[in-house]
Amino acid sequence: MCRWLAYSGSPVLLEELLYAPENSLVMQSKHAKLGATAVNGDGFGIGWYGSTSTPGLFLSTEPAWNDRNLRELSAQITVDRVFAHVRASTGGAVQRSNCHPFRHQNWLWMHNGLIAKFSLVRRELMLAIDPVLFPLVEGSTDSEIMFYLAVSFGLAQDPPAAVARMVEFVEDVGRRAGVEYPIQMTVATTDGSTTWAFRYSSRGKSRTLFHSTDVTTLRRQYPDNPALHDVDDDSRLIVSEPLGDLVGAWQEVPESTCVIVRPGVEEELVPFKP
């Protein structure tokens, strides 16, 4: 159910991230290796930061693997911060407003996983969204509700706390509705500068999540690999599954953990235990 990728670092042509790797995200749209479903063909989306604080969105209901506009844009657009997502619907409509990433002002949000028995709890969850934000909900996914709940709970002030409060709320509403394991998620969110990624599930068996090893370490390990000399030391990827087989390049994010990637600082892993 979905695969995603969050990149920040030196400017790179989008196709280097989305198409070039052996197990690229576009490849994963057709044949994901570690996902709950192999095919993630129910739409895709990219969100990137250009010259303004509001990120651009390119969202489509087509499978990523056969979308020629995605191919074209990837050959033209250079990014230093991008979110990309391929979707496998868990039943919701395949429509643009259900494609990730979601956006509010300068924030982006994308999700892999689900709220269990969503139709049972959808109304109560929506009622907890700040009434000012409520009219902005355009789609019918659990992921978008999670986003607007987090925004309502203070995402802009303290992202880990707001996401924790969202999870607690979803778990509380779910359990009152008789759901044993209410939430399953890997989530990434960014304000355009820092990225926060979360791996969590009520059951403690979360979808896979990996972050890239820092480049200086990799260069010591692979002194002859030219690709490692083109990216700067700050470049970081967080991904649903590794983009290739380079031993040591990817590290699994532990259960119940938040990864924080800030420019110019080593990434930080902190416990995330709502």
Add this chain to the structure above:
Amino acid sequence: MCRWLAYSGSPVLLEELLYAPENSLVMQSKHAKLGATAVNGDGFGIGWYGSTSTPGLFLSTEPAWNDRNLRELSAQITVDRVFAHVRASTGGAVQRSNCHPFRHQNWLWMHNGLIAKFSLVRRELMLAIDPVLFPLVEGSTDSEIMFYLAVSFGLAQDPPAAVARMVEFVEDVGRRAGVEYPIQMTVATTDGSTTWAFRYSSRGKSRTLFHSTDVTTLRRQYPDNPALHDVDDDSRLIVSEPLGDLVGAWQEVPESTCVIVRPGVEEELVPFKP
């Protein structure tokens, strides 16, 4: 902002209704004569009753005038009760779940018009939807909310009363939010047997609505018109605008009126004054 057509009567090939008339609904998708907008190219939909009580839906985000699947289906499908709608979005997303007609069990619903300042009142309107029905809302239109409000208020038991209560509620919520004229609508709904069509607006200046003159009257008037001998006496059309120029064939539905079309009975016009 949208044009629609509701037909009941002798079985007819869909293309006779949608393409053949001089000012057909497909023609109106590109060049409506009486609508608030000339172009109704933001999707379309048809709902028809086949062998089961649940009507079929064919909904698309493409303009009706260039959709080849609509052309194909129209040449194959024979209907005796059909709703058809071409959409001009008033800002909402162009996505399948925003296309009319909407369906719940054996009921269909379509709408031309709008709830004024919808984003101001959307939340309060949605909260009044029966919690059991709430998870069924898939799109982001005012029209779908109006439908589920009417269902919540007893559409299946007493359609004119349920629609009146929906209108009263929308007007009440709107006025409390400072909106002078909260609703503008022509609406059609059917249970698969009887059709109810409403023309109403808070301002008393409603979108156009017409119903066909009964065929026996027309035959007396045009004894030599062969087309009038192919349809049976019960066949009735309710339309946003006349499909042709035959004098006497179309009668405007008055303001604040509900037209009721029952099989085997002359249509009935009753005041609709919420």
Add this chain to the structure above:
Amino acid sequence: MCRWLAYSGSPVLLEELLYAPENSLVMQSKHAKLGATAVNGDGFGIGWYGSTSTPGLFLSTEPAWNDRNLRELSAQITVDRVFAHVRASTGGAVQRSNCHPFRHQNWLWMHNGLIAKFSLVRRELMLAIDPVLFPLVEGSTDSEIMFYLAVSFGLAQDPPAAVARMVEFVEDVGRRAGVEYPIQMTVATTDGSTTWAFRYSSRGKSRTLFHSTDVTTLRRQYPDNPALHDVDDDSRLIVSEPLGDLVGAWQEVPESTCVIVRPGVEEELVPFKP
């Protein structure tokens, strides 16, 4: 590279053919078991015969598995002769005019396989199409060219001979262009009454093809299976891969063979050796 199904027999709701079977064609759009590719998500199409000799076409570029209009139509349309196809593009554009089945007058045509190095030979193949038919070519696939070549070579007069001449021509042009194995195909074509299905490849290693065992035989084998009592003795399926696991229900079509299914007559297998 594509999966297809050809049905003729007693009237059946389309969803019984496309969705109900364990390994239905819609299931094969996401997870084909025997195809060259598991995912056949680059569009789909159905062609069926209603009340006129010209069959209807419903073609879409979306994956079959998430197309709600296909789901809706399948619940409404009853067919006694239908072609259905899910596409995996071998590089050509994902556009409606590249979806199978193709239609000319009362004929339908669908194909699984490819013309090797198509771009090398496309021009010479197109030149051999009857100039009267040439302007009807709308897409960019090898499959459509094969169809119009077969029509040009007398499909309406003698289908096996016309298809054989088409194959010979494609092989001749291909070999002159240095291609070792120019064609790979399972093809089905029908005039609305008889269906001809071909399994052939230049290499002698063709894509899979199966036909259903006649129902009377199956009933003797499974006297207690109620499903086998609902279909009449003439009902026949030809499929890229079996729709279920019922032992004895499916028989592989041998290499270089043409299956002919005529109403009221046992199916006939004849050698197809261009």
Add this chain to the structure above:
Amino acid sequence: MCRWLAYSGSPVLLEELLYAPENSLVMQSKHAKLGATAVNGDGFGIGWYGSTSTPGLFLSTEPAWNDRNLRELSAQITVDRVFAHVRASTGGAVQRSNCHPFRHQNWLWMHNGLIAKFSLVRRELMLAIDPVLFPLVEGSTDSEIMFYLAVSFGLAQDPPAAVARMVEFVEDVGRRAGVEYPIQMTVATTDGSTTWAFRYSSRGKSRTLFHSTDVTTLRRQYPDNPALHDVDDDSRLIVSEPLGDLVGAWQEVPESTCVIVRPGVEEELVPFKP
């Protein structure tokens, strides 16, 4: 039948060209003032030059006025050379491969108009395309054939001569097929540096075409208009119809004329009389 815009000059956000003007191209997609048809809703396309010599293409079959991806990209992409086109089909399929601009290597091409009775002459025209280029034809429009004919006839060496030879050939083939006025066109083509625009029709009654007055002249005329101070002296627009009402800002391109826009040089109008 289509409206287009060609811009070259100082870098400008795409939305300044496509959305901001009073009679912008996106506005023309719904309500063109001077076109043969008011609605140009059968797809659109943009082609622009980024960091490589191969231009990027963003093509879509949706109406430009409701395409949110176009809105998003327009807010992010800055261009100094762009072609943009909104399509009104004259019968051909609404599919991505029929959207303008067309691309070959570093060249772009877009067209408003038609080849009369195209189906009569399509085959003979296609046969004149260089066999090496033939497999690149993906769509079914007259416009794409015109492009590949021009490329075959030396577009890269001498654009006006190649386009003239293309027109002569189309007129010759058309007249031999009994067509009185074989071609109607405004065409723009560019190699990424120079733009050539042609206004021509066999009948001498061509679709409208305008070019912008040079900015220095306009500044003298409107010393207080701030917009005129943001663009550099070289910026040029060639458009199907004026984007606004500023008197003196637009000059009609005469019949049978080629406009040549080179960077750093005043535009040149030369007779185009095939």
